[in-house]
Amino acid sequence: METNQVSQTPAISPLVIRERTGSISAAEVISVLKGEITALHIKQAFSTEIADEITANFIRSPGLKERNDGVPGQYVGASHYRNDAATYFAEAETARPDVDALFGNLVDPVRGLFDALKRQLHKQGIELRLARSDSGQANICRAVSWSGGGTYVLQPHDDVAQVLCAENDYELPAVAQNTVAALNFYPSMPEEGGNLRLWSHKPTVNDRKSQGVETTGYPYSAAYLETVPYRDIQLRAGDIGLIDGGFVHGVTGQSSNGRRRLVLNSFFGFARPDLVLWWT
Template identity: 30%
Template sequence: MTTFATTDSTASHRRLTGWSGDADYFVFREYDTFEPRSLLDVLHGRIAGVMFRGMVKPDTCAELAERFWASPARRTRGAEAPGYFLGAFHYHKTTAAYLDETAEVAAALDDVLAVPEDPLKIFYEGLDRVLAEDGATVRPARHEGREACRGLLRSWHGQGEYALAPHDDLSQCTEPQQADFEIQKVAGHQPAALNICLENGDGGRLAYWNIRPDETSKRALGLHYTGSPYPLDTLDGIELKWVDVHAGDVYVFNGAHVHAVEPNTDPQLRRTTLAGILGFVDDSTVVSWT
C-alpha cells in the first residue's frame, strides 16, 4: 500500500508531492550485529532503512577519525554542503571530472582506510555474499576502465537548522553531465545511502521524511538535477522520522527520500562519517560510488 502527499495552500511553496510508504515500509529496522541480508530489503525498496548498532569497534572509529582529521588531503566543501571531506563526490560534475578526482585522491584515501578492520571492506564483503546467493554481485561503478571512489569521509559543520540541508540522492543521478555514467541506471531502482558513523556529539540525528519527490515537485523547485536544498515549508505536514546516530553505527537507507542531518548541540563536537551510495543497475549488479 502506498499513499501520496498532498498540497498545502497555506504554505509559501506547494507541499512536495510524490511517493510515500505505509507503516510497514517506513521503518529503520535495527540490529545489534551486522546482518547483510537485511540490506536487500532496502535495495529492493521493501523498507526505508536498516541500522546496525555498534557494528564498528570504538578503537577503529577513533583511528579512522584521527587519520581523517590529520590527512593533508582533507578538503573543505562549499556553501551547498559546508564541511570537510576526503575522497571524491560525483555531485554536479562531469563523469570525467569525478573520476579524475577519484584517481587523484585514491592513495591518500587508501592510507586513511588502511586499518585492520576496514568497515567498508567488511560491509561490501558481507553484501557480496548475500547477493551471490541470488546470482548477483556488487562492485564499484565503472566508466571506460576507471572505477568510482570507494568511500567518502566527511564531516558536516553547518550550524543552521540543519548541518546538511534537506535533499534527496536520486536527483543527482540524472545529471546530464553524467549521461554516460552507469550510475544513472540506478534511477530505475533507488539509490541506497551508506553511512558509517565514526564520531558524533549531542544531536547529529538523521532527519528522514516519508516522501520520494516526484518530477513535478522537483521541476517546480528547480531541483530536478540536484535534489538540494528542499525548502522547509515544502515538507510541512509530511511524516518525519528522527534517527539517533552514535559512533560505531552503520546505517543504510533509501536515498531517494528527502533527508537531512541535524547539527550537534555543541558546535565544538564533530559528526564524522564514512559514506557511499549504492544501487542496482540491472537485476544482477549492484554498483557503488560516492
Template identity: 30%
Template sequence: MIGQKEAVRTVTGWRGDANYFTPREYYTFVPEAVLDVLHGRAACVIFRGMVSHDVYSEVARRFWGSPHRRVRGAEAPGYYLGAYTWGKSTAEYLDESEIVNPILEDLLDIPGNPVKEFYDGLSRALAAEGCLVRTAEHRGRRSSIALLRSWHGAGDFALAPHDDDSQCTDPLMADFERTGVVGRPVAALNMCVENHEGGRLVLWNVRPDDESKRRLGVEFTGSPYPVEALEGSDVEYIEIDSGDVYVFNGAHVHAVEPNTDGLQTRTTILGMMGFIDDHTVATWS
C-alpha cells in the same frame, strides 16, 4: 525564478506504509537487511555499534590528521576526503577518484576496515541471489571507493533537506554507470566514526515526483527542499552514535541536524549504491 507562494507548495510523491518506513534496527551486522533497502522493501536499516571504538577512533584520527582533507563549500559545508559527484562531469569525477583512491585505501588500511567488512558481507548476501557488488566504472576507470565527510552547517540543519536520486539524472554524468539506478532504489551508506550531541538523521516519508522537483528547481541536484514544502509527510528523527552504520533509500528527502554541543563534529564514511541492472549493484560516492 520560483515565486514564494509556489516554493512552499507541498511536495508530492511516493509514500510508504509504516512497515516500510519504520527504521529497522540490528545490534549485529546483517548484510541481508541491506538487500531490503536495495530491493525497496525498507526505507532504512541501522546496525548499532557495528564499528568498534578502536576502529572508528583511528579512522577519525587519520581523517583529521590527513594533509589531503579538503573544505567543501556552501552546498554541503564541512570537510571531506575523497571524491563526490555533485555538479561534476564524469571525467572530472573519475579524475579525482583516480587521485584519492590510493589515499583512501591507505587511510582505511587498518584491522577491522569497516568499508571492507561491509562490502564483503554485502557481496556474500548478493551472491546468494546470483548478484554482485562492485565500484561503478566508465571505460575502465572506477569511482571513488568512499567519501569521508564532516558536516559543519549552521542553522536548523548541518546538511539541508535533499534527495540523492535526482543527481543520478544529471546530464553532466549521463554516460556514467549510475544512470542505471534511475527507477530503482538508490541506497545511501553511512558509517558514523564521530558524533557528539545531536546530529540526528532526519528522514521524511516522501520520494518526490518529477513535477515537484521541477517546480522547486532541484531536478538534477536534489537540493535543497524547503522544510515548509515537506509538511504533511511523516518524519523520523534517528539518533546516530559513533560506530553505527546505516543504509537508507536516498530517494527520500533527508537531512542532518547540527550537533547541539557547539562542537559541530559529525564525521562519516559514506557511499552510494544501487542495482544498475538485475544482477549488479554499483557503488560510487
C-alpha cells in the same frame, strides 16, 4: 529563467524503519535495495577503537579538503555530485591513497560489508562492483564532516536527482530507476544533535521541478516539508545507517563543541537486474 516553487501538497509515503544492535547483514542490505524497508539503523555495529582511529586519520589526512559545491563540509575522497564523469573518476583515482589511509592497518568495516554483500549477491547471479569509466573507478567510500549551521548541518535533500541527471558518460543514471541506497558509517558523533531526519516523502520529477531542485535534489524548503511527517534517527559513534535515498532526508543541527560528526558515505543500487553499482 524564473522557477515556479509552488507545488501541490507533497505525497506521503510510509517509512519502514528497522533498528537494532549488532552487526549488519547482507540480507538486510538487500531488503533496502529491493525497497522492502526504508531505513536500517544498526547500533554499535563496529568498535569504538576502530571509530576513533578512523576519526584521527581523517583529521590529520593530507587529502582533507573543503567542499566547494554549495554543500558546506570537509571531506576526504571524491563525490560525483555536480561533477562530470571524467572529473569524478579522476578525483577518485587521485584520492584513493587518502581514502585507504583512513583505515591504516585496521579492519575496514566498509570493505567488509561490500565483500559480504558481493558474496551474497553472487549467489543470486548478481554482480556487485565499483562504478567505473575510462578515467578510473569509484572509491569504496568517502569521509565527510558536514559543517552547515542553523537548523540543519545538511539541508533536506534526496539522492535520486543527482543520479538521474548524471551525464550519459556515467553508468549511474540507470540506478535512479530503482532504489538509490545511501550507506553511512559513523566513526564520530557530536554530543548533541547531528541526527538523521527522514521525511515520509519520496519526490517525483515534477516535485523536484516545482522546487527548483530538478538536477540536484538539494535543498528542499521548510515550507515545502511543513506538512510532511518525519522520524529522527538518533546516531552514536560506531553505528551504521542505510536508507532509501529517494526519500527526503537531512542532518539536524549539532553542538559546536567537542566531537565532530564524521560519516563514511557510499551509494549503491541496481543498474540492471544482474548488476549493482557502488560509488561515492
